[in-house]
Amino acid sequence: MKEITTVNYLDDVRAFSARNEEPTWMTDLRVAALEKAENLELPKIERVKFHRWPLFNVNTEEYAPETMNIPSFDAMKDNPVIVQQGSITAFEQLSAKLAEQGVIFTDMFTALQEHGDLVKEYYMNKAVEMDEDKLTAFHTAFMNSGVFLYVPKNVVIEEPIEAIFIQDSASEESFFKHVLIVADEHSEFSYLERFQTIGDQKVKVSANIVVEVIAKAGSKVKYSAVDQLGENVSTYMNRRGHIMRDASVDWALGVMNDGDVVADFDSDLVGEGAHSEVKVVAISAGKQTQGIDTRVTNKASHSVGHILQHGVIRERGTLTFNGIGHILKGAKGADAQQESRVLMLSDKARGDANPILLIDENEVTAGHAASVGRVDPEEMYYLMSRGLRKDDAERLVIRGFLGSVITAIPVKDVQKEFVDVIEGKLNA
Numbered sequence: 001m002k003e004i005t006t007v008n009y010l011d012d013v014r015a016f017s018a019r020n021e022e023p024t025w026m027t028d029l030r031v032a033a034l035e036k037a038e039n040l041e042l043p044k045i046e047r048v049k050f051h052r053w054p055l056f057n058v059n060t061e062e063y064a065p066e067t068m069n070i071p072s073f074d075a076m077k078d079n080p081v082i083v084q085q086g087s088i089t090a091f092e093q094l095s096a097k098l099a100e101q102g103v104i105f106t107d108m109f110t111a112l113q114e115h116g117d118l119v120k121e122y123y124m125n126k127a128v129e130m131d132e133d134k135l136t137a138f139h140t141a142f143m144n145s146g147v148f149l150y151v152p153k154n155v156v157i158e159e160p161i162e163a164i165f166i167q168d169s170a171s172e173e174s175f176f177k178h179v180l181i182v183a184d185e186h187s188e189f190s191y192l193e194r195f196q197t198i199g200d201q202k203v204k205v206s207a208n209i210v211v212e213v214i215a216k217a218g219s220k221v222k223y224s225a226v227d228q229l230g231e232n233v234s235t236y237m238n239r240r241g242h243i244m245r246d247a248s249v250d251w252a253l254g255v256m257n258d259g260d261v262v263a264d265f266d267s268d269l270v271g272e273g274a275h276s277e278v279k280v281v282a283i284s285a286g287k288q289t290q291g292i293d294t295r296v297t298n299k300a301s302h303s304v305g306h307i308l309q310h311g312v313i314r315e316r317g318t319l320t321f322n323g324i325g326h327i328l329k330g331a332k333g334a335d336a337q338q339e340s341r342v343l344m345l346s347d348k349a350r351g352d353a354n355p356i357l358l359i360d361e362n363e364v365t366a367g368h369a370a371s372v373g374r375v376d377p378e379e380m381y382y383l384m385s386r387g388l389r390k391d392d393a394e395r396l397v398i399r400g401f402l403g404s405v406i407t408a409i410p411v412k413d414v415q416k417e418f419v420d421v422i423e424g425k426l427n428a
Contacts, residue, residue: 048291
């Protein structure tokens with residue numbers, strides 16, 4: 001692998017941008033990020049050492065799969081859907097009715113060509129800054145696919161909007177996705193995202209995924225995700241909400257990957273009355289390490305941010321939850337609450353649940369709860385006394401422990417899929 005420097009990759013970055021007919025501003029942004037990437041520091045995830053992980057492997061060759069794996073869809077449904085395999089968009093669906101209302105849901109490169117000014121207004125300058133750290137700059141320079149969703153003012157979408165991102169285990173292509181979601185004033189919708197690896201090849205790949213959700217005044221976004229990237233994918237995941245006056249973003253995130261993961265799940269409450277509920281569940285197994293920072297920053301008065309994180313660890317797995325509630329000066333009447341709990345199913349597992357409250361204002365409400373332990377023996381005794389075997393009783397307790405996120409997913413079929421994923425992880 002070449003060292004990440006402007007000299008080594010400048011021609012590759014410019015060629016990729018030209019090949020995808022990107023506007024000049026995007027090419028310039030990539031080059032600026034590349035120039036900064038080599039000198040910036042890594043983000044700090046408390047109690048997780050990931051500086052030696054292979055997060056900087058770059059493969060700039062075009063992806064050319066032998067076959068495309070498009071999931072089957074109910075022909076009677078016409079809800080918005082995008083499926084991408086690697087950097088290729090395999091399937092795209094948006095009803096004429098929503099298109100006439102001004103809804104945009106398309107791959108990132110089409111959005112740059114057809115809606116460049118709109119993308120430029122929000123891309124890496126509202127929620128996530130290009131040069132926050134080494135990984136965000138690296139992402140900006142080498143982003144090779146993604147989607148753009150824009151829902152206009154006052155538009156309410158009843159059916160869920162779905163994005164499916166498939167990583168091919170036989171491919172050496174870097175998996176650098178960018179998801180940009182803009183909810184204009186008083187719009188409402190649910191967005192469902194799935195990351196998954198297909199195949200059982202052992203090619204080691206870097207994933208660098210950035211999701212930006214811009215919720216403008218009075219908008220309501222329900223964001224759900226089920227992450228199932230494979231064992232040989234080392235992942236950096238950054239999901240961030242920029243939430244304005246009286247807007248809300250509710251997150252339901254299932255971190256079910258098999259490889260090592262570091263993640264930032266952040267909500268910036270920048271407008272008065274902004275609201276965010278963050279629900280995260282994760283399972284670590286094998287020798288896997290997952291470190292998750294979940295942060296809510298109350299920047300405005302009467303803003304409300306709640307964090308609920310539940311995790312399960314098997315075998316030699318490691319899982320770290322850092323819950324961070326930060327109330328800034330001037331955010332009077334703000335509310336920051338968090339709960340992080342970890343169940344360990346093995347003597348060799350390692351779990352951390354670290355609550356962090358940073359309060360810079362008076363007249364606010366804040367609280368936290370954290371625990372790391374084993375399955376409650378009283379719950380086990382109660383279930384086994386009614387005829388359940390130990391394994392079945394333990395599985396039932398775990399499903400209930402993780403159920404808060406499952407029930408928040410807006411599609412029943414995906415709820416069932418999520419349960420199956422959990423069962424598979426526990427049975428592995």
